[in-house]
Amino acid sequence: MADQSLPVGQGIETALDRTPAHSGRGTYLEVVHSWIVTVDHKKLGILYIAYALIFMLVGGAEAMLIRIQLIKPHNNFVTPFTFDRLFTMHGTTMVFLVGMPILFGFGNYLVPLMIGARDMAFPRLNAFSFWISAFAGILLYYSFIGGVGLAGTGSAPDIAWFAYAPLTEKAFSPGHTTDYWAISILASGIGSIGTAINIIATVFCMRCKGMTLMRMPLLAWLYATMSFLVLVAVSPLTACQAMLLIDRYLGGHFFDTQAGGSAILWAHFFWIFGHPEVYVLVLPPFAFANEIIPVFSRKAIFGYPAMVAASVGIGFISLGVWAHHMFTIGMTSFGNAFFTLSTMLVAIPTGIKTFNWLATIWGGKVRFETPMLFSVAFLFQWVIAGLTGVMLSVSAWNWQLHNSYFVVAHFHYVLVGAIVFMIFAAIYYWYPKMTGRMLNDTLGKWHFWLMVVGFHVTFDTMHFPGLLGMPRQIYTYEPDRGWNTLNFIISIGGFIQAIAILILVYNLVHSYFRGEEAGPDPWDAWTLEWATASPPPAYNFAVEPEVASRRPLWDLKHPEDPDSAFE
Amino acid sequence: MATIPLEHGTRETPWTLPSRGTVAMSCLITAESAIFTIFVVAYLYYMGRDVQGPTPKEVLEVPYFYTVCLLSSSFFIWLAEHAIDRGKMAAFRLWWGVTILLGLTFLYGTAAEWYKLIVHDHLTISTNLFGTTYYSLVGLHASHVVVGLIMMLFVMAFSLFGAVRPEHAYRVKTLALYWHFVDAVWVVVFTVVYVVSR
Numbered sequence: 001m002a003d004q005s006l007p008v009g010q011g012i013e014t015a016l017d018r019t020p021a022h023s024g025r026g027t028y029l030e031v032v033h034s035w036i037v038t039v040d041h042k043k044l045g046i047l048y049i050a051y052a053l054i055f056m057l058v059g060g061a062e063a064m065l066i067r068i069q070l071i072k073p074h075n076n077f078v079t080p081f082t083f084d085r086l087f088t089m090h091g092t093t094m095v096f097l098v099g100m101p102i103l104f105g106f107g108n109y110l111v112p113l114m115i116g117a118r119d120m121a122f123p124r125l126n127a128f129s130f131w132i133s134a135f136a137g138i139l140l141y142y143s144f145i146g147g148v149g150l151a152g153t154g155s156a157p158d159i160a161w162f163a164y165a166p167l168t169e170k171a172f173s174p175g176h177t178t179d180y181w182a183i184s185i186l187a188s189g190i191g192s193i194g195t196a197i198n199i200i201a202t203v204f205c206m207r208c209k210g211m212t213l214m215r216m217p218l219l220a221w222l223y224a225t226m227s228f229l230v231l232v233a234v235s236p237l238t239a240c241q242a243m244l245l246i247d248r249y250l251g252g253h254f255f256d257t258q259a260g261g262s263a264i265l266w267a268h269f270f271w272i273f274g275h276p277e278v279y280v281l282v283l284p285p286f287a288f289a290n291e292i293i294p295v296f297s298r299k300a301i302f303g304y305p306a307m308v309a310a311s312v313g314i315g316f317i318s319l320g321v322w323a324h325h326m327f328t329i330g331m332t333s334f335g336n337a338f339f340t341l342s343t344m345l346v347a348i349p350t351g352i353k354t355f356n357w358l359a360t361i362w363g364g365k366v367r368f369e370t371p372m373l374f375s376v377a378f379l380f381q382w383v384i385a386g387l388t389g390v391m392l393s394v395s396a397w398n399w400q401l402h403n404s405y406f407v408v409a410h411f412h413y414v415l416v417g418a419i420v421f422m423i424f425a426a427i428y429y430w431y432p433k434m435t436g437r438m439l440n441d442t443l444g445k446w447h448f449w450l451m452v453v454g455f456h457v458t459f460d461t462m463h464f465p466g467l468l469g470m471p472r473q474i475y476t477y478e479p480d481r482g483w484n485t486l487n488f489i490i491s492i493g494g495f496i497q498a499i500a501i502l503i504l505v506y507n508l509v510h511s512y513f514r515g516e517e518a519g520p521d522p523w524d525a526w527t528l529e530w531a532t533a534s535p536p537p538a539y540n541f542a543v544e545p546e547v548a549s550r551r552p553l554w555d556l557k558h559p560e561d562p563d564s565a566f567e
Numbered sequence: 568m569a570t571i572p573l574e575h576g577t578r579e580t581p582w583t584l585p586s587r588g589t590v591a592m593s594c595l596i597t598a599e600s601a602i603f604t605i606f607v608v609a610y611l612y613y614m615g616r617d618v619q620g621p622t623p624k625e626v627l628e629v630p631y632f633y634t635v636c637l638l639s640s641s642f643f644i645w646l647a648e649h650a651i652d653r654g655k656m657a658a659f660r661l662w663w664g665v666t667i668l669l670g671l672t673f674l675y676g677t678a679a680e681w682y683k684l685i686v687h688d689h690l691t692i693s694t695n696l697f698g699t700t701y702y703s704l705v706g707l708h709a710s711h712v713v714v715g716l717i718m719m720l721f722v723m724a725f726s727l728f729g730a731v732r733p734e735h736a737y738r739v740k741t742l743a744l745y746w747h748f749v750d751a752v753w754v755v756v757f758t759v760v761y762v763v764s765r
Contacts, residue, residue, distance in 0.1 A: 121587040197594040205587040231594055235601035243609065246703055251693030254609060254703075260616045260696050269605060 039123035040538055041108050044130050046434060048105025051134055052098045057505070058141075059093035062086045064498055067491040073479035081151040083475035084158035089140075091161030092181065095277065096188050097137045099419065103284040104129075104195045106426055107223045109434065111199055113529035113536065114217045116208025116545040121201035125194050133191035140184035149177035157181035160473060162274065163244075165255030165266035170248050179248060182241045189238040196227035196234075203227075208528075209546040214308070215567070217527045217550070218301060221308050222287035225315040226280050232319065233276035240269040264329060271322035279318040282414065283311065285422030286353060289375055292429050293357050295525045296372035297364030300551060300563070303356045310349035310356075317346050327395045328402040336395040343393035350386055354379065369523075370444035374425035377452050381417030388413060388463070403473075406466025412459050416497075424451070424504070431508070432522045436534045437515030443507040450500035457493030461486055526551035588741035596748045599711070603752055606707055607759055610700040614764045617695040626688040629761045633676030634753065637712075640669035641750040644743045654733040660726050666746070667723060670716045677709045701760065708756050711749045718742055 026034070035043060066086050069077045078086065112120055120126050140157075149155030155177045159168050168178050203224045207216065244266075246252035253259035255266050294301045301307065323331065323339045331339075357379060366372065388410040392398050401407060424447070431439050465483045477483055521530040531553055532541055549555055549563035615622075647662035681702075684690045692702040722739060725731045731739070 122591065193598050197591050197598070200594050201587040201591040204590050205584045207584060209582045227594075228597075231598040232601045235598040236605045239602040239605035243606075243703065246692065246699065252699035252703070253693070253696050254699055260613070260618045262612065265609065265612055269609075272605075 039119075039127045041112050041120045041123065041126060042434070042536060042538075042540075044126050045105045045107075045109030047130055048101045048108060048133075051130075051137065052102035052105060053505075053508075055093055055097040055137060056102075057501070059090050059098055060498060060501060062090040062093065064494060066090065067494040069475060070477075070487050071491040072488065073477050073481075073484055075476055078475075080475045081158065084160075084473075085151070085156040087473055088157050088160050088181075092140065092157070092185075094415070095161060095281070096185060097140070099281045099415070100188070100192055101133055101137075102423060103226075103281065104133075104192070106284065106288070106423075106430070107199055107226075108195070110430065110529060111202055111220055111223055112206065113532070113540055114527050115203065115206060115211055115220055116528050116541065116547065117202060117206035118540050118544075120198050121206055122198050126198050129191040129194035129198065131191075132194070133188050136184045136186075136188035136191065139187065140180060143177050143180035147177040147180055148175035150174060162270050163266075164270075165244075165263040166257050166261070168244055168248075168266075169256055179245070182244050182248070186238055186241040186245075189234050189241070192230050192234050193238070196230035199223050199227040200231075208544055211547050214305070215547060215550050218290035218304065218307055218311070219287040219527075222283045222290065222311050225311050226283040226287075229276045229280050229283070229315050229318065233273050233280065236269055237273035237277075240266065240273075243269075264326075267326055267329060268323070271325045274325060275322040276318045278411075278414065279314055281419055283314070285378070285419045285426075286311065288422045288426040288429070289357060289378060291525075291527065292371050292375050292425055293360050295523050296367045296369060296375070297361045298367070299360055299364040300526075300554075301356070302359035302362075303352075304550065306352055307356055310352040313349040314346065314353075317342065317349065321346065324393055324395075324398070327398045340393050340395050344390055347386060347390055350382075354383060354386075369428075370439070370441060370448055371425040371429040371523075373445075373448045374421050374428065377448075378418055378421040378425065381413060381421065381455070385410065385413035385417055401466060403471055404466040405462050405470045405472055408472045409459050409462035409466055412462070417455060417459065421451070421455075424448075427504075427508075429523065430529075431511070432518030433529055433534050433536070435512055435515070436518055437511055438518050438522060439511045439515060440507050443503055443510070447500050447503045447507065450496055450503065454493045454496030454498075454500055457496060458490050459493070461489045461493065465490075521553070526553045528552055531556070586737060588737060589744065592741050592744045596744070599748065600752075603707065603755070606700075606704045607755060610704050610759055610764070613696045613700050617697050619695050621688050621690050621694070621697070623697055623701070623760075623765045626684060626690055627761060627765050628680075629765070630676050630680060633673045634757055636669045636676070637673040637753050638750055640666045640673075641747055643669065644746050648736070648740050648743050651731075651733055651736045651739055656726070656731075656733070659731075659739075660723070663719065663723055663726065667716060667719050670712060670719070670746075674709065674712055674716065677705065677712075704756060705760065708749070708752055711752070715742075715746050715749050719746070 035047065038044060038047075065078060066083070069075050069083055069086075108120065108126065112118065143156045145154060147153070147155040147157075150158065150173065155175065157163075157177045157180060159173060159178055159181065163178070163181065166172060168182075203216070203220050213221075243252070243254040247254050247256060247261075253261045255261045255263060257263055290301060290307065321339060321343045323335060324343045327336060327339070368376075388406075392401065392407065392410055428439055428444055431437075465486045468482055468486075470477065470481070470483050477487075518534050520533050522534075523530070528541075528545055528547070529536070531545060545552065547555075549567050551563045555562040555564055643662050644666040647659050647666060650656075650658035650662060690698050690701075692698050719742065722731060722742065
């Protein structure tokens, strides 16, 4: 095979290995054991995704409780103590136990397959990273049973997801609920850094023959950028959790304002993590869009080099914008101007990406399957989320709206409207690869339309109480503020989204047993993961692939007109 | 079996990729540098903001000797890398051993300094901001020295049993990269703790 590509005797079928992985599934215990001891990147990817989906239901339930409490003024559904714990746990769960794991899960599953490798660079490190992240999640939620805090026993953390000092110091957060939070973030940070190292090593050292950097699927580029951001942004978070624990356990004074410590330093350190974290979460969804939109538009991605440059550019710019979370803390006018301008600068590379996606769809033979529907909704919502982002970057405007529901609406537009929508698209797109079965299309359409309607009812409306002055993180409000109807509508939208998510969960389970057989390449796609069976065998590729262009499967399917002749 | 003949330039050049150990260690060093940066920034930010003593001027002495020990160990580990590259295992063991000894000497220096500060100057991590930031930053570095020493001692033990052979040069070099990082960080920590703020 020295100077040949994949064999194409009878189409791509001959490249597939048809030996059954195992005859018979073994006993229940054997199956569980095989999942626990696995170092296979595909199984670990699925574990990450399953773990994140379970926590998504938990975090979603917390959001529903928050919305029930706020549905009318002076509601007594939950106590103020409980409300504080609910929004803290909702935020922490969604960022650290849902967003990061599910994106790492897809990365784990897809990166080696897409670059034609048989596993990640460090399979055992991969397993370690997953299990320490899983431990972090369990530790955080154990605080609901074992925590002792301001509200007595069975206290979850109540310090909000950014845990501003000095509220987290021993004097103001007695007991150990804050310790559960800090140690859990520390542990999940170690897991994230381990996986980030693994993804970078995989992308740079494990590519199959012919897969030069500029022929890699864009997904691999974006995951490498995201992993670099994890290295330089999550590490500071780990460092400041260590400082917080030194304060709490050893009597240190990092954030102890009475001994000269600084609360502002915590805010800086947290947002040095916190803002790049947004890009850690949004780059993989961009990566999904880069793979899904071309396939359903039947065109190659528009402007590949510009997309690479824009993605890496976003990564770098995102490191210099953190203090736009802190305009109201008080900075010099130079500081305000710098962070306003650097934040606006982010709009340039993201604008390049948006126009490239539009240019990819333009003139294409668009197939509106469920993954494409979610991608189109993502494009619209991402633009609106970006525009409110530019509004909030103006420090004078920001002073008016800081800590209001306008901010909450803005970042949920990014996190739900862009990130979650693209995660759903990715689930519909790659579920057939992971399980060998298609997700039910009718249920998928129901899920999509309910989700779009619910999303816009909730988060479009949420901007207005913010503009009317409703602060975030309040457990109730006075009836005479003009927020009543708006909050009622927001809550109803939330319930519609909850129904949509339950349909997805039902679909995931139902289709696993009853779904239509997918075959190796149900979408007629072009990247290497579709060149092997669904689900792929443990070794991924029977014959190590060799590529000559960005769309190796196009070359296989169209030998008369290969991409490699033009790149 | 029909195949697509591929006539591209890449076929003539052999397909080589960077080694995953080097890439992964560089990534780890990037992450560690970010952690150190945060602790260094905290140290500089809190410099001179103590509400009570002792201050760095009163109690800190510059550890010239131990600094020379640590920094020179980078040179000896480079000699060891050089030796294993050429298959000279006796020389490798000698230079590797010297590196470990220098690392242990440095660690003893840190321990002696802490003993003096705690017992004679009554400076602990909870005394004031200087204590908090000093023990955190120097302790963070010392913990990296400890991790490096443990790994190097493993290599030494394996080497004495004959399990480290010239074909393992690449792994030894990956570990050496970490040790070079630990030394380089000391340059920053030394400058910040003993030069700038003293």
